[in-house]
Amino acid sequence: MSQDCLIVTSEGNSIVCNVNVPDEVFVAGKSWIGIYVVNREKNEHYHKSQYVASATSVIRFNTLTDGIYDVRYFKEKYEKCFNTRVSIGQLVIPKYTVSDITSNEYKLHLTFNQEQLLPGDWFGLFKTSSMSQKHPIVQMSVDPKQNEYDIDLLPLNLEPYYFCSENGILTAKQERFEIRYYRSGCTCYNERAIHTRLWPSTFSMNLYSFVPSGICPLNEITKGALLVNINNINNEIKLIYCSNVKDFEIQIYNENELIYKNVYQPRSKEITISLSQTLIAPSIEIRLVCLATNHILEKKEHNMN
Incomplete structure (x- = not known):
């Protein structure tokens, strides 16, 4: 279905959702929109949610933390029909270089716009496939007075392309990597879990996430x-x-x-x-x-x- 059914914009620290969905994907009292931290895999791990009053309506989410979100429309329960990304605040995307594979060292060199760096910010190296913001391969804190950073990649055993044995057959595998940047105070919680007193609980690791304020694909890391x-x-x-x-x-x-x-x-x-x-x-x-x-x-x- 057309993404015109769900048009999402940001206004300050708010997200505005213009809904115009066909009748067959709207159920009164059951259709809803969820605001998710980008790359959260499971549909129950949302940050905020609201029911949709009609097939044509405008919904506003306020007081959101800066970062990149995925907005998802559900017909009912967790039957997702549409989703789109939106960002709040300034995106921080570094420039980067990777040491040539024939050089003596193997480092990732990052250069940020120093004016965008704030005290308490941090960034991490992630697998692109990682559907979590809490498990970086390596993490570094930001010094607002420093705009260049190096990550020694050699001991990390990154494997962008490799072969492994599956049932006795050598199978090619591919993985990509990216830098994700986070503002200080980027933690957000599942509001439903808090309001229903599920917090804290044995499932607390799934009830909060970090909102990235920038994602930089490392397309040059392609060979092991x-x-x-x-x-x-x-x-x-x-x-x-x-x-x-x-x-x-x-x-x-x-x-x-x-x-x-x-x-x-x-x-x-x-x-x-x-x-x-x-x-x-x-x-x-x-x-x-x-x-x-x-x-x-x-x-x-x-x-x-």
Whole structure:
């Protein structure tokens, strides 16, 4: 259905929802709109909500914390029909660079507009797939006098692209990463839980969240390792490797049999490998494996003939 059915704008610290939905998705006394922290996965984890009086109506939510929200329209219960994002306040999006995969270090360099930074602000590195604001891979506090920050990525074992075994079959997986920026005082609670005295409870971890005031996709983080310039003379192999994880191993397989493995340092290097055994077949597979996860970050086939 058309997103024109739910047009959402921000006015100061308020969100205004213009509703114009077909009759078949409106139920009097049961249709409602929920205000969610962006990326909250479950529909019961909302911040604020109001019932919709008619299929054509205007609803206003006031006194919201600065940040990015997802506004969702439900026909009844948790039957979601429409949703759209809206932001309140100033968005903080840094510029960034990532160390080249062949360099000695592997760092993310962030540059913020210093005028946007406030005391108590913080930011975190997240998996894009993380449907929570409470579990950053790494978190840093902001100094309003400092606009540049570095994150050492090497010990974090980021795996933007890798292979893992699923039921004995090597399967390719992909993950993306992003920076999320938060203002001081960005915590918001599920108001229904508070009003019905469910707070505090054993479910308290699901009853509050942090509202991000900026999301910066890190599109340059796409590769976990490289294996290049592979050549051989008889059973002596030369290659160049580059790794984006700190602890890794190079493995060589021949006809699905592991015939060589060794842990290497530093991050990037040209190496020579001597295979001591007779090959079953002329084709080998060279793998660079993250020791922390046992995932294959890069693999290349090479014909020894």
